[in-house]
Amino acid sequence: METEYKDVEVVNRKSSFKGKKLILRFLALTLTLIAAVVLGVDKETKTVGLTLVTTLPPVPVPVTAKWKYLSAFVYFVVANAISCVYAAMSLILILTSRNASKLVSMTIFILDLAMVALLFSAIGATGSVGLIGYQGNSHVQWDKVCNVFDKFCHQVAIAAFMSFAGSITFLLLIVFTALSLHKKS
Numbered sequence: 001m002e003t004e005y006k007d008v009e010v011v012n013r014k015s016s017f018k019g020k021k022l023i024l025r026f027l028a029l030t031l032t033l034i035a036a037v038v039l040g041v042d043k044e045t046k047t048v049g050l051t052l053v054t055t056l057p058p059v060p061v062p063v064t065a066k067w068k069y070l071s072a073f074v075y076f077v078v079a080n081a082i083s084c085v086y087a088a089m090s091l092i093l094i095l096t097s098r099n100a101s102k103l104v105s106m107t108i109f110i111l112d113l114a115m116v117a118l119l120f121s122a123i124g125a126t127g128s129v130g131l132i133g134y135q136g137n138s139h140v141q142w143d144k145v146c147n148v149f150d151k152f153c154h155q156v157a158i159a160a161f162m163s164f165a166g167s168i169t170f171l172l173l174i175v176f177t178a179l180s181l182h183k184k185s
Contacts, residue, residue, distance in 0.1 A: 020176060021094070021173060021176055021177070022091070022094065022095070024169050024172055024173050024176070025087055025090060025091045025094070025173060026087075026091060027166075027169050028083070028087045028115075028166050028169040028170050028173070029084055029087035029088050029091060031162050031163070031165045031166035031169060032080045032081075032083040032084040032087060032119070032162075032163060032166040033080075033084045034159075034162045035076075035080045035159045035160075035162035035163035035166060036077050036080035036081045036084060036159075038155055038158055038159040038162065039067050039073060039076060039077050039080075039126075039155065039156060039159035040067060040077050042065075042066070042067050042152055042155040042156065042159070043064065043065065043066045043067075043152070044064070044065050044149045044151050044152040045062055045063065045064040045065075046062070046063055046065075046148050046149060047060045047061065047062050047063070048060070048061055048062075048063045048148060049061075063148075065145070065149040065152040067156075070129055072125040072126050072128070072129040073126060073129065073156070075122055075125055075126075076122045076123070076125065076126040076159070076160075076163065079118045079119060079121070079122035079163075080119070080122065080159075080163050080166070082115075082118065083115045083118060083119055083166065083170070086111060086115055087115075087170075090108050090111070090112075093108070094108070105177075108177075109174065109177050112170050112173050112174050112177070113174060115167075115170045116167055116170045116171050116174065119163055119164075119166060119167035119170065120167055122163065123160055123163050123164055123167065126156065126159075126160050126163075127160060130153070130156050130157065130160065133145045133146050133149075133153060133156075134146045134153060
């Protein structure tokens, strides 16, 4: 009788882990999708005064900020799109295969690790370029641009936060998988 209760407890624990993993995987999909879309549609146009000759008044020139003008932002959008597609494919794979083999589980575990690394590197690249845009760099004579393109910079910050939350979600998936592997041994 006691062994039946232990078996039920083990089954409940496994389903609890699986339920948490599915929710986290769906959350990772959603967060990385939002991050890619928010930065992917980010565009702002402002008119800036350009001084050609110091004795003449500045000439108004329309200037546009787009995500595709900076390679770090392109990398960010692509990395989040890859992570989103991977999260969707892994979610479908997990839902369709009831008894996943060790090979499938290990492959998903390794790809989750790769997604964390990919997202962290994209966030780092975007953060460094965003910081230069926010503060400028006097040593190389780069001016601040976030005081001009404030909406653009706010959207970059929101996208970076969403991507960071998505990467933490993938990291939690890795932790739950490691915990479930540890309990099996």
